[in-house]
Amino acid sequence: MDRPFVTINVAATADGKIDTFEKRGAAISSARDKERVDRLRAEADAVMVGGHTLHDEDPTLTVKSESLRAERLAHGLSANPAKVSVSSRLHLTPDADFLNVGAARVFLFTTSQTDEAQLTMLRSCGAQIFIQEGGRVNLISMLETLKKRDIHRLMVEGGATLNFELMRLGLVDELTIYLAPLIFGGETAPTIAAGSGLVRSDAIPLKLVESQAWDDGGVLLRYRFEKRSK
Numbered sequence: 219m220d221r222p223f224v225t226i227n228v229a230a231t232a233d234g235k236i237d238t239f240e241k242r243g244a245a246i247s248s249a250r251d252k253e254r255v256d257r258l259r260a261e262a263d264a265v266m267v268g269g270h271t272l273h274d275e276d277p278t279l280t281v282k283s284e285s286l287r288a289e290r291l292a293h294g295l296s297a298n299p300a301k302v303s304v305s306s307r308l309h310l311t312p313d314a315d316f317l318n319v320g321a322a323r324v325f326l327f328t329t330s331q332t333d334e335a336q337l338t339m340l341r342s343c344g345a346q347i348f349i350q351e352g353g354r355v356n357l358i359s360m361l362e363t364l365k366k367r368d369i370h371r372l373m374v375e376g377g378a379t380l381n382f383e384l385m386r387l388g389l390v391d392e393l394t395i396y397l398a399p400l401i402f403g404g405e406t407a408p409t410i411a412a413g414s415g416l417v418r419s420d421a422i423p424l425k426l427v428e429s430q431a432w433d434d435g436g437v438l439l440r441y442r443f444e445k446r447s448k
């Protein structure tokens with residue numbers, strides 16, 4: 219299949235949590251990590267989040283550094299990468315930051331469960347919407363669609379369900395984890411990958427290609443995905 223190069227980036231605690239049990243988008247990244255993430259965004263053609271992160275946290279997904287935005291413009295790119303999300307039933311409000319903060323193309327993938335009034339509102343805000351039949355969005359055809367729209371490098375910023383589904387389907391090339399020196403605990407606190415899970419024999423193998431211990435106490439890990447034997 220012809221798809222973008224896909225990088226998942228997460229900030230996790232030492233116990234693998236990407237949020238607390240409160241699920242309010244707890245801050246995990248250090249100042250240095252925020253700068254690294256901003257650069258990753260600036261290098262991407264599009265930044266994506268899953269439907270829960272979209273609706274619950276309303277992220278802007280913009281490049282925060284003015285100089286990185288200027289660099290993009292100097293290269294003939296838009297100031298911000300495109301914004302992408304996926305939800306079987308979209309229910310954004312017209313004043314959502316995701317739609318309004320930072321000029322960027324917006325691509326939304328959904329199903330016929332999203333109602334007409336919502337689709338009309340989103341289109342009037344300039345979003346491009348792709349509606350698939352069935353209960354869930356097919357992530358393979360989603361990536362093919364993005365590639366056809368000149369998205370060659372896609373950065374995925376969670377959450378746990380989207381991360382897992384993309385990895386389970388073999389659609390991810392790289393995983394970057396900033397491991398913060400924190401413990402959140404909590405059985406219901408989201409981890410790096412959720413979804414239905416895998417039995418041991420189906421575990422997704424990774425190859426560690428970079429590790430750095432930072433002065434802020436965090437560790438940066440970069441993995442490539444190994445070819446699976448079955």
Ligand SMILES: NC(=O)c1ccc[n+]([C@@H]2O[C@H](COP(=O)([O-])OP(=O)(O)OC[C@H]3O[C@@H](n4cnc5c(N)ncnc54)[C@H](OP(=O)(O)O)[C@@H]3O)[C@@H](O)[C@H]2O)c1
Pocket residue numbers: 227228229230235236237241242243244246267268269270271272275304305306307308354355356357375376377378379380381383408412
């Ligand atoms: N620390 C970090 O780096 C970081 C980054 C981002 C998010 N987070 C945290 O992650 C948590 C949210 O994670 P989450 O697992 O609840 O949600 P998520 O991954 O953000 O969104 C998952 C949702 O995406 C939609 N979706 C539609 N089609 C899909 C498909 N084919 N495959 C997968 N998802 C599909 C579904 O919503 P529908 O039911 O609408 O179809 C699904 O429930 C929050 O607590 C947030 O703070 C942490």
